[in-house]
Amino acid sequence: MNFSARTKGILVLAYPIIIAQLGSIMQGWADTIMVGQYGTSELSAAGFVNNVFNLFIYFLLGISYATTPVAGACYSQGNHLKVLQTLRNSNVVNLFASLLVVGLLFVLYLHIDKLGQPEELLPLMKPYFLVLLASLPFLALYNSMKQFSDALGDTQTPMWVMIGSNVLNLLLNYLFIFMLDKGLVGAGVATLIARALMPVCMYVALLKGRLLNTPAFLEAKILLEANAQLDSKPHLGRFSFCGQGVFSLFCLGIPISIQLCLEAGSFNVCAIFMGWIGSSALAAHQVMCTVSTLGFMVYYGIGAAAAIRIAHYRGRNDWREVYKTAQAAFLMSLGAGVVITASICLAGVPIASIFTTSDQVAALFLSFLPCFACYQLGDCLQTVYANALRAIEDVKSMMLYAFVAYCLISFPLAYVFAFPVGLGAVGIWWSFPFGLTAAGMSFSFSSGRTYHAACRRRMALLVFLDRRHTFHKLGLKWKNADVCFVSMRVFCYLCTQ
Numbered sequence: 158m159n160f161s162a163r164t165k166g167i168l169v170l171a172y173p174i175i176i177a178q179l180g181s182i183m184q185g186w187a188d189t190i191m192v193g194q195y196g197t198s199e200l201s202a203a204g205f206v207n208n209v210f211n212l213f214i215y216f217l218l219g220i221s222y223a224t225t226p227v228a229g230a231c232y233s234q235g236n237h238l239k240v241l242q243t244l245r246n247s248n249v250v251n252l253f254a255s256l257l258v259v260g261l262l263f264v265l266y267l268h269i270d271k272l273g274q275p276e277e278l279l280p281l282m283k284p285y286f287l288v289l290l291a292s293l294p295f296l297a298l299y300n301s302m303k304q305f306s307d308a309l310g311d312t313q314t315p316m317w318v319m320i321g322s323n324v325l326n327l328l329l330n331y332l333f334i335f336m337l338d339k340g341l342v343g344a345g346v347a348t349l350i351a352r353a354l355m356p357v358c359m360y361v362a363l364l365k366g367r368l369l370n371t372p373a374f375l376e377a378k379i380l381l382e383a384n385a386q387l388d389s390k391p392h393l394g395r396f397s398f399c400g401q402g403v404f405s406l407f408c409l410g411i412p413i414s415i416q417l418c419l420e421a422g423s424f425n426v427c428a429i430f431m432g433w434i435g436s437s438a439l440a441a442h443q444v445m446c447t448v449s450t451l452g453f454m455v456y457y458g459i460g461a462a463a464a465i466r467i468a469h470y471r472g473r474n475d476w477r478e479v480y481k482t483a484q485a486a487f488l489m490s491l492g493a494g495v496v497i498t499a500s501i502c503l504a505g506v507p508i509a510s511i512f513t514t515s516d517q518v519a520a521l522f523l524s525f526l527p528c529f530a531c532y533q534l535g536d537c538l539q540t541v542y543a544n545a546l547r548a549i550e551d552v553k554s555m556m557l558y559a560f561v562a563y564c565l566i567s568f569p570l571a572y573v574f575a576f577p578v579g580l581g582a583v584g585i586w587w588s589f590p591f592g593l594t595a596a597g598m599s600f601s602f603s604s605g606r607t608y609h610a611a612c613r614r615r616m617a618l619l620v621f622l623d624r625r626h627t628f629h630k631l632g633l634k635w636k637n638a639d640v641c642f643v644s645m646r647v648f649c650y651l652c653t654q
Contacts, residue, residue, distance in 0.1 A: 163482055170461075170466070171461070174316070177315060182450055182451070183323070223250075223547075225479070225547065229309070232469070233471075234473070237377035241377050242577055244363075248301050299318070302359040305363075306359070308465060312462070317383060322352070322396065325351050333453070335348050353635065413555075423567045430585050437518050440518045442586075448508060451501075456502075463485070464548040497621040501526070524582075528583065536597070561595070562593070566592050567593075572585075
């Protein structure tokens, strides 16, 4: 397979993911605008609650990411029974994780008045907090089914579900916020209804769509139901699940969640530093984060599409295509990054005028643009190769590298550049190129190391099989050949270390 074929294969899967992600961004902007038009206090309360929830949403997203490599590898091997079992296990583990998060957030809700927020905002925060809390299990189930659908190569169905949810959320926002005069609580109810319908739509699409109604999957469904009646696995109603499979998915998802939370946390901690400098710096930081999300979502879409194809190739043990697909995805992301970065830098002044009327905020935003341009290479690297590592299930090293890059490099440099060095708000943004590039290079190194180790194992296996064939051809006795086989196994093991 050549580069153009790999690029085309990635693009077919990537564009629905990118469209869905951009739709989510636009939905967030629309929510902010609508709530802001209703009242400044409501906007402040929504900003605080959303920031609290975002970190936990990233955690749930990481748990759902474990579904893609497992289901994708089984699908590429033609093991349709295990694919269906993975879906059920994924739904269970994501629902369990969401209930765990709900419990933790409810404890936080009981102590929300101790977080130092303005007293006048608490009556607005509390009901909005509870409504969003109720929506998390629905969001987790949607994430589970979305990642499953993506793993099987159908990225368009989740895209249409996401777009439909966004449109419904907008309409309900207008109805509850303005027509029924429910304000911030109305925005929360609109989000709850939209999120509750997302897993329902995905379930119907999977149940009635063509993806799971092929002869192979219909036969696998019959076998799955028969196995559920014969063995003693745990049940949830009529749905069985494998405890070991659930535990494996959870263990695979935890390091991914930690990596995502560390990455998102690096921007949140820098927001705290910005607040120490002043309100204008914090506002400029928010604007720059909003604008930079455009590039990240494109990189993420390409990386997620590459992860699907890499999971399929790993299932077929085609490590050459695993490596080449990751390279192709990185080059595609880098090309897109050049175009997006150049466009944003050239249109910096008009973009600033859209988001703010303050000259000071606009000037700070423009001063962040060189930092933004410098970290795009690292952002491309870390986004693409993080997805590649998830696809080959090499997530523990990724978590450790993320800790080093964000906690030991990005956080300290942000503080040092901003305060002891005296660069202020710009110094905080100059820490991002170092942290993201360190993460990207580490992820790339880990991916290459895993690829070369797999190639050595494959070569050692081929040598072993060749020697075994030679022994049989020479007519050696089995006892002597067995000793030679053991020796070859030891040799193969040492070659892979």
